[in-house]
Structure formats: C-alpha cells, structure tokens
Amino acid sequence: MADVVFANVQKRFGSFTAVEGLDLDIRQGEFICLLGPSGCGKTTTLRMLAGLEFPSGGEIRIGERVVNDVAPGERDIAMVFQSYALYPHMSVGQNIAYPLKKRRVPKSERAEMVAKTAEMLQLTPLLHRKPKELSGGQQQRVALGRALVRDPKVFLLDEPLSNLDAKLRGHMRSELIELHQRLGRTMVYVTHDQLEAMTMADRIAVMEGGKLQQFAPPQEVYRAPANRFVAGFIGTPGMNIADGVLRADDGAWVFEAPGLSVAAGDLTAEAQAGPAAMGIRPEGLSIGAGPIKGEVQVVERTGHENIVIVRVGDGMRMTCRTAPDRIWKVGETVQMAVDAAQAHFFAEGPTGRRLNRAGATGALLHPELKEATS
Amino acid sequence: MTQPTKTLLERRYSMLGLLLIAPTVLVFCAVIVYPLVSAVYLSLFKIFTPTLEGSWVGLDNYRTLLAKGEFWTSLRNNLIWTVGTLSLQILFGVGMALVLHQNIWFRSLARSLILFPYFISTVVAVLVWKWLFNDLYGILNHLMMSAGLIAWPIDYLGSMPNAMISVILVGAWKYFPFVVIAVLARLQTIPEQLYEAARIDGAGPIARFFDVTLPQLRDVLVVIIMLRAIWDFKEFDLIFLLTGGGPVTSTQTLPLLVYKEAFALNQMGMASAYAVIMMLIMLVFMIVYIRRTRQEGS
Numbered sequence: 281m282a283d284v285v286f287a288n289v290q291k292r293f294g295s296f297t298a299v300e301g302l303d304l305d306i307r308q309g310e311f312i313c314l315l316g317p318s319g320c321g322k323t324t325t326l327r328m329l330a331g332l333e334f335p336s337g338g339e340i341r342i343g344e345r346v347v348n349d350v351a352p353g354e355r356d357i358a359m360v361f362q363s364y365a366l367y368p369h370m371s372v373g374q375n376i377a378y379p380l381k382k383r384r385v386p387k388s389e390r391a392e393m394v395a396k397t398a399e400m401l402q403l404t405p406l407l408h409r410k411p412k413e414l415s416g417g418q419q420q421r422v423a424l425g426r427a428l429v430r431d432p433k434v435f436l437l438d439e440p441l442s443n444l445d446a447k448l449r450g451h452m453r454s455e456l457i458e459l460h461q462r463l464g465r466t467m468v469y470v471t472h473d474q475l476e477a478m479t480m481a482d483r484i485a486v487m488e489g490g491k492l493q494q495f496a497p498p499q500e501v502y503r504a505p506a507n508r509f510v511a512g513f514i515g516t517p518g519m520n521i522a523d524g525v526l527r528a529d530d531g532a533w534v535f536e537a538p539g540l541s542v543a544a545g546d547l548t549a550e551a552q553a554g555p556a557a558m559g560i561r562p563e564g565l566s567i568g569a570g571p572i573k574g575e576v577q578v579v580e581r582t583g584h585e586n587i588v589i590v591r592v593g594d595g596m597r598m599t600c601r602t603a604p605d606r607i608w609k610v611g612e613t614v615q616m617a618v619d620a621a622q623a624h625f626f627a628e629g630p631t632g633r634r635l636n637r638a639g640a641t642g643a644l645l646h647p648e649l650k651e652a653t654s
Numbered sequence: 655m656t657q658p659t660k661t662l663l664e665r666r667y668s669m670l671g672l673l674l675i676a677p678t679v680l681v682f683c684a685v686i687v688y689p690l691v692s693a694v695y696l697s698l699f700k701i702f703t704p705t706l707e708g709s710w711v712g713l714d715n716y717r718t719l720l721a722k723g724e725f726w727t728s729l730r731n732n733l734i735w736t737v738g739t740l741s742l743q744i745l746f747g748v749g750m751a752l753v754l755h756q757n758i759w760f761r762s763l764a765r766s767l768i769l770f771p772y773f774i775s776t777v778v779a780v781l782v783w784k785w786l787f788n789d790l791y792g793i794l795n796h797l798m799m800s801a802g803l804i805a806w807p808i809d810y811l812g813s814m815p816n817a818m819i820s821v822i823l824v825g826a827w828k829y830f831p832f833v834v835i836a837v838l839a840r841l842q843t844i845p846e847q848l849y850e851a852a853r854i855d856g857a858g859p860i861a862r863f864f865d866v867t868l869p870q871l872r873d874v875l876v877v878i879i880m881l882r883a884i885w886d887f888k889e890f891d892l893i894f895l896l897t898g899g900g901p902v903t904s905t906q907t908l909p910l911l912v913y914k915e916a917f918a919l920n921q922m923g924m925a926s927a928y929a930v931i932m933m934l935i936m937l938v939f940m941i942v943y944i945r946r947t948r949q950e951g952s
Contacts, residue, residue, distance in 0.1 A: 330850075330854060331853070331854075332850050332853070332854075351853070352850075352853045352854045353853060353854060353855065353856030353857065353858075354856075357854065358854065359850075359851070359854050361847045361850070361851060362847075363845060363847050365845065365847035365848050365850065365851035367848065367851075367852075367865065367866065367869070368869070368870070369869035369870075369872070378852075378855050378857075378865070379854075379855035379856055382855050382856035382857050382861060383856050426851075426855070
C-alpha cells in the first residue's frame with residue numbers, strides 16, 4: 281500500500297521551476313532518501329510534503345488523504361531540521377512536549393510520553409537542560425525526540441546529520457537505521473551525501489534539475505543507473521565516463537572512443553549509431569594487461585585498496601580501483617583492460633538513458649520494483 | 655609562591671593598552687566624574703545662581719526637599735510620564751515592528767518613514783504638535799468636531815488630565831521608532847526554521863508569537879526598556895516645550911523642577927540636591943541594566 285504519493289507534482293518559484301512532473305509512490309514503512317546535488321529540488325519536495333511550500337500543480341497524498349490544502353500541523357507528520365530548530369528558551373523536556381501540548385494532550389499523559397521518548401533516546405539526564413547547553417549530537421537527538429514523541433505517520437528528515445562531525449554522523453546513521461526498524465514508520469530523508477543514502481535507504485530517489493532521475497533500491501541505483509547523470513553522481517570515486525560513438529558492426533554494437541574500443545553486447549532498442557557514452561566503475565577496470573595504454577598520474581593509498589588515476593589516449597583520466605599489494609609508480613606506463621560485462625552505455629546528453637539491457641551488467645534487478653524504475 | 659613574571663612583549667602590550675584607553679579615561683573624568691562630584695558638592699550649599707556664592711548648609715537642602723510637597727508631586731508626575739510613555743512606546747514599537755517584518759510591498763519605504771519622528775528635532779516636533787493641539791485653530795479639534803465626536807473644542811494642553819495624556823502621547827510618538835528599529839533588527843535574526851518547526855508541531859499564529867517570537871525578543875526588550883526608562887525619566891525638552899510643566903505643576907517632572915530651581919528661582923544648591931536625588935533613582939535602573947548585561951556576558 282502506498283503511504284505517500286506524489287502525483288505529477290510541480291513547484292515553480294516565479295519563472296524558476298524547482299520541481300517538475302514528480303511521481304513518487306512511497307510504501308508504508310519505507311525509508312526513502314531524496315538524493316541529489318544542491319538545487320536539485322529534493323528539499324523543495326520534502327517541504328511540499330511537510331506543507332511548508334505549496335505545490336504549483338499535481339497532488340500529494342498521505343495515506344488516503346490529499347494534503348495539498350492541509351496545514352502542516354494537521355498532516356500527521358513530524359520533521360527534523362538540519363539546524364534542529366529547537367526552541368531555545370525551552371528545556372529539553374519542554375521541547376519534546378511542545379507538539380503534544382499544541383495538540384492538547386493531557387499533562388499527565390504528556391509527561392509519560394516525554395519520559396518514554398527520552399528514555400529511548402538516552403535523553404533522560406538532560407531533560408532539564410536548555411538546548412544551548414547540549415552538544416550537536418545531543419541537540420540532534422532532542423530534535424528526533426520532538427519528532428518521535430507524537431508517533432506520526434510519516435517522518436521527514438532534512439539533512440539531519442550534516443551539522444555533525446564525521447564520527448558522530450556514522451554513529452547517528454546506525455542509530456537512525458535501528459530506530460526505523462524499531463518503529464516501522466515511513467521516513468523520507470533528504471541528503472546530498474550518497475553514503476547516507478546508500479547505507480540507510482530502502483529506496484533512493486535521485487533528483488537533478490527538479491526531475492526524478494531514478495527511484496530504486498541502493499544496489500540497483502549503483503549497479504544499473506537509469507541514466508548518465510545517476511551513473512556519474514553515485515559512487516566514490518565516480519564512474520569513468522568516456523564520450524565516443526556507437527557503431528553497429530555485423531549486428532553487434534561496438535563502442536569506440538580515442539584509444540578505446542569495447543564490444544557493447546546486447547543493447548536496448550533505443551540504441552542508435554552515433555554519439556554515445558560509456559561508463560565503467562573503477563572496479564571494472566584492471567591494470568596489468570589489456571589493450572588500453574596509459575600513464576599513471578596519481579596513486580591514492582587508502583590501506584585496503586589503491587585508487588590509481590591513469591591518463592589515457594588524448595588526455596582522458598580514468599580512475600581504477602586496485603588491490604593494495606601492488607604499488608604503481610607515478611609516471612609508469614601501464615596497460616589496462618575494461619571488463620565489458622561491467623560497462624554501461626548511455627545515449628547522448630547529460631541525462632542520456634542507459635542502453636544496456638536490464639541485468640546485462642550483473643545488476644540485481646528486483647522484479648517487483650521494475651515498474652518504479654521504468 | 656612565585657609571581658608570574660611578565661615578558662617584555664607582554665609589558666609592551668599592556669603599556670599600549672593603557673596608552674589607548676587614557677584619552678577616554680581623561681574625557682570621562684572631565685565630563686562625567688567632575689560634574690557628578692561637583693553636583694553632590696553644590697547640593698550641600700545654599701547658592702544664589704547668578705553669583706554662584708553661597709554658604710554651607712550640610713544636608714538641609716535634602717531635608718527641605720523631602721518635606722516639600724512639590725518634590726513628591728514631581729516624582730509622581732515623573733513616574734506617570736515614564737511608565738505611560740514607555741508602555742505606549744513598547745506597545746506601538748513592537749506592533750509596528752511586527753507589521754514591518756511582514757512581506758508587504760511598501761516595506762522598505764515604511765521602514766525609512768517610520769524613523770521620521772525619531773530624527774526630527776524636538777523643538778520642531780513640539781511646535782507641530784502644539785498647532786495640532788491648539789484649541790482655537792488646531793486640526794485635531796476641528797476634525798473631531800466635524801466628525802461630531804465632540805461639541806466643544808478640547809483644551810489638550812491646558813487642563814488635566816488632558817495635558818499629561820497629551821505629553822505622554824507625543825513622547826510615545828517621538829520615541830517609538832527606536833523600539834521599532836531595535837525590535838525589527840532582532841526579528842530578522844530569528845531563524846525561519848523555528849517558525850516552520852512550530853507550524854509542524856501544530857502551533858497557530860498566536861501560539862507562534864508567544865512561543866517563538868516573544869521569547870526571542872525578551873533579551874532585546876529588557877535592554878530597550880532599561881535604556882528608554884532611563885532616557886524617558888530624565889526627559890526635559892519635550893515636556894518643557896510642550897507644557898512647561900503646567901497647568902500649574904501638573905506635568906512638572908523632576909528635570910523640570912531642577913531647571914526651575916536652578917534658573918527661575920536661582921537656587922543652585924537646591925537644584926543640585928534634586929539632581930542628586932534623581933541620579934539615585936536612576937541608579938536603580940542602571941544597576942539592573944548592568945547586572946543584566948553582565949549576566950549575558952558570562
């Protein structure tokens with residue numbers, strides 16, 4: 281059952297279109313990440329769901345109810361803000377109790393619910409402190425508490441971890457996952473950090489330029505990106521993308537770029553001879569033997585692997601992930617090979633669609649999710 | 655125990671600090687400390703203003719003034735004026751700041767126009783108001799009579815309680831822009847997300863004002879009230895020009911009384927005694943203010 285639905289939702293600010301023709305079906309209890317670069321429309325989407333922005337067109341439904349004209353306080357949602365937005369003059373306890381107070385929950389009941397929430401988030405010893413006396417992580421927890429205490433239908437989180445330091449962020453990430461598993465509530469989480477999206481989400485909605493690019497589970501977004509934008513955006517280090525041409529050679533597709541020629545195998549009916557792009561993840565490239573000649577430019581050692589950047593052909597740089605046991609020297613001439621089974625082919629343009637037949641790269645495609653991707 | 659010895663560099667820095675602060679200290683002594691001490695000193699004498707000659711009377715001036723009804727009336731007037739005008743300033747000021755904080759199309763124009771009463775010279779403002787209030791040709795009476803609100807012209811400045819009300823109103827009109835500017839500056843720093851969080855938590859516009867806006871304004875309001883209370887308490891020119899303290903002594907506040915003693919009755923010693931008492935009263939405000947700012951600093 282769909283819990284939150286966006287049906288052809290638009291948002292325009294004057295002549296600027298922030299969100300365009302957005303369709304999303306979020307199932308009950310799902311953890312969804314809205315992921316994309318700054319200005320892609322992800323925060324606007326969340327704010328429309330919260331009722332803080334009004335859609336210029338389309339329909340937003342929570343449960344069975346169309347909420348386009350419902351005030352934020354009546355949507356049965358809770359939101360955690362990037363800046364936490366705690367009421368500075370209220371104590372932790374009062375902050376958590378505030379949404380209950382505004383809904384006229386009796387005082388005795390309120391105290392009980394606050395105590396329970398505080399217990400769950402380990403805030404009990406801090407209940408009488410003011411927000412400014414708390415650390416960033418503790419403030420974050422209070423903001424979560426204020427959202428949790430009401431047990432709303434949908435949780436909205438707007439980059440809640442981006443003000444925390446790296447270590448705490450990792451810790452809060454696992455806490456959020458655990459919380460989601462325990463509560464089983466629908467969560468919509470906005471982030472520009474793909475690591476957060478990949479580790480936490482059941483499904484990721486990748487957005488760019490106000491449009492939804494792909495809506496799929498993390499593994500699928502990674503292994504079968506819907507288009508060139510998603511391919512380039514997801515993954516660290518990023519996918520190597522080479523511009524070239526597709527050529528039909530005796531009924532089989534061949535991709536050619538300067539210093540590079542790869543058999544493209546079976547492509548969809550959309551494939552046309554002419555300009556196209558090939559993408560290959562750093563782990564799909566191997567150094568040692570192969571037809572591609574290049575010169576090592578940078579070697580990054582992370583301990584468990586090496587990231588080697590190689591200059592190929594007419595100056596294109598390709599990033600390659602290798603085992604740490606062999607050290608490549610800067611300036612060394614090397615031969616490289618592309619694992620054709622891991623290559624992605626895209627139609628022309630920055631959001632050119634992926635042309636591989638589904639599963640051609642060994643991606644795990646969930647049959648029941650196919651309709652959401654297409 | 656060994657004394658921490660200062661390095662040469664540290665000593666040079668402290669010398670520079672002393673050097674930089676010295677002019678301020680000198681000017682402060684000349685224009686604040688000296689007049690203060692001499693006012694206290696003068697208050698112990700009976701002095702004839704034109705010649706500045708007089709004789710030592712000790713605390714007699716204080717005894718006389720505390721026994722005099724005029725002091726207590728003036729003090730009462732002073733408090734009525736201060737409380738009255740200050741409350742109206744805060745009320746209008748906060749209200750207007752809230753209006754000007756909204757996204758209205760004439761906002762920037764209104765923000766500059768609102769400062770007009772504050773910038774205009776008191777003499778000019780009082781002259782204008784005197785014309786408005788005038789019982790024979792004043793536009794206020796004219797309008798109210800043509801609207802049928804009153805049958806006869808009202809004497810705004812020459813009878814009580816009209817005179818006090820008029821003075822309080824003009825004072826509020828003249829000084830509320832200060833409150834507007836200070837409150838507006840604070841309003842603009844309240845994070846928008848607090849209001850959004852409150853909306854999601856189910857707070858309506860009134861709850862948002864009392865739960866988000868007002869608590870955020872609290873600190874700035876305390877400072878404004880303290881400062882304006884001190885300034886209103888010692889206000890002289892506006893009242894003096896508008897009513898001269900009249901009718902009789904109905905709007906005579908302590909600053910006007912000081913002026914009268916010193917330059918109309920030529921009793922410089924007595925005037926100083928009044929001034930010293932005034933200072934003691936204002937010291938209460940100052941101590942509250944200083945404690946307040948120190949708390950915030952720590």
